[in-house]
Amino acid sequence: MQTASKNPRVWPELKADCSRCTGLCCVAYPFIDAGKFGYNKPANERCRHLGPDCRCSIHGERAEMGFKGCITFDCNGAGQRVANEIFQSVDWRHDAVAATEILDAFRALTHVHAALSQLKLLENLPFTDEQADRFFSLFAWLEPVSGWTEKSLESFPAIEAERAVQDFAASMKGTEAGRALAERLSGSSR
Ligand code: SF4
Numbered sequence: 001m002q003t004a005s006k007n008p009r010v011w012p013e014l015k016a017d018c019s020r021c022t023g024l025c026c027v028a029y030p031f032i033d034a035g036k037f038g039y040n041k042p043a044n045e046r047c048r049h050l051g052p053d054c055r056c057s058i059h060g061e062r063a064e065m066g067f068k069g070c071i072t073f074d075c076n077g078a079g080q081r082v083a084n085e086i087f088q089s090v091d092w093r094h095d096a097v098a099a100t101e102i103l104d105a106f107r108a109l110t111h112v113h114a115a116l117s118q119l120k121l122l123e124n125l126p127f128t129d130e131q132a133d134r135f136f137s138l139f140a141w142l143e144p145v146s147g148w149t150e151k152s153l154e155s156f157p158a159i160e161a162e163r164a165v166q167d168f169a170a171s172m173k174g175t176e177a178g179r180a181l182a183e184r185l186s187g188s189s190r
């Protein structure tokens with residue numbers, strides 16, 4: 001039995017910081033659910049409420065205006081990472097070709113960061129050796145040493161990766177790590 005507390009890797013920032021982003025989520029996703037978004041729009045089209053400064057012009061009234069989906073959305077830090085790390089000096093607002101690439105990368109990295117956020121919940125559980133190996137291999141897959149690039153994100157099976165973390169968590173059921181996880185989750189929901 002071992003506790004995967006000596007994580008040899010540094011976690012990326014997993015909390016959204018909209019002040020360092022260019023409103024990527026307000027452009028990347030389609031609005032197709034009238035109950036969550038106030039009108040319909042396709043993917044890769046800026047929301048009509050996104051100001052030229054990339055700030056939401058109805059931020060305080062989103063619920064009243066039918067945009068509850070925006071309130072619950074969380075990019076887990078993928079937005080600022082794409083804007084500042086992966087596409088350092090390229091702004092989707094000024095380059096239509098780059099915009100498609102930036103938004104593709106953002107959607108992929110959002111899955112990666114969702115998976116990393118779920119994986120972080122499993123950190124320091126009393127793993128068996130096999131579980132610890134799986135934890136570290138998932139971490140290495142989701143956070144490569146060389147970092148993420150537009151190219152590496154393009155071919156990465158981001159949705160499967162998210163599922164792999166969920167499957168790993170589910171596979172712990174009945175083990176000491178699974179019991180510790182259940183306790184951890186019940187503690188965080190109190
Ligand atoms: S993509 Fe993330 S960081 Fe950027 S505006 Fe949306 S929630 Fe904020």
Ligand code: SF4
Nearest residue numbers: 026047049050056070
């Ligand atoms: S309503 Fe505001 S937060 Fe929601 S997508 Fe539009 S600009 Fe972004």
